[in-house]
Amino acid sequence: MTKKYALKEKMWLYPGKAAWYFITIPPETAADIDYFFSIHKRGWGSLPVTVTVKETTWKTSIFPDKKTHSYLLPIKAEVRKKEGMQENQTISFALEIVS
Numbered sequence: 240m241t242k243k244y245a246l247k248e249k250m251w252l253y254p255g256k257a258a259w260y261f262i263t264i265p266p267e268t269a270a271d272i273d274y275f276f277s278i279h280k281r282g283w284g285s286l287p288v289t290v291t292v293k294e295t296t297w298k299t300s301i302f303p304d305k306k307t308h309s310y311l312l313p314i315k316a317e318v319r320k321k322e323g324m325q326e327n328q329t330i331s332f333a334l335e336i337v338s
């Protein structure tokens with residue numbers, strides 16, 4: 240099964256030494272992902288995804304976040320630089336999950 244989501248959310252910086260940037264998947268989308276893909280989760284409850292922002296497509300994983308009852312999408316430095324993405328910027332992206 241394949242499911243694709245077109246989303247627009249704010250990118251934020253994790254407060255800590257790691258300095259990772261994330262986008263929080265909206266709770267309603269997270270609920271849909273859980274419904275269709277809960278049996279396909281890997282370590283730490285992650286799910287493999289393909290993400291597209293503007294002209295850049297890459298493979299990564301989304302990770303469950305208990306605090307928001309959603310998933311976190313990590314944004315690689317290479318992608319942020321290539322696409323000119325900044326902290327607190329609202330980003331349009333496609334998220335594809337393939338089981």
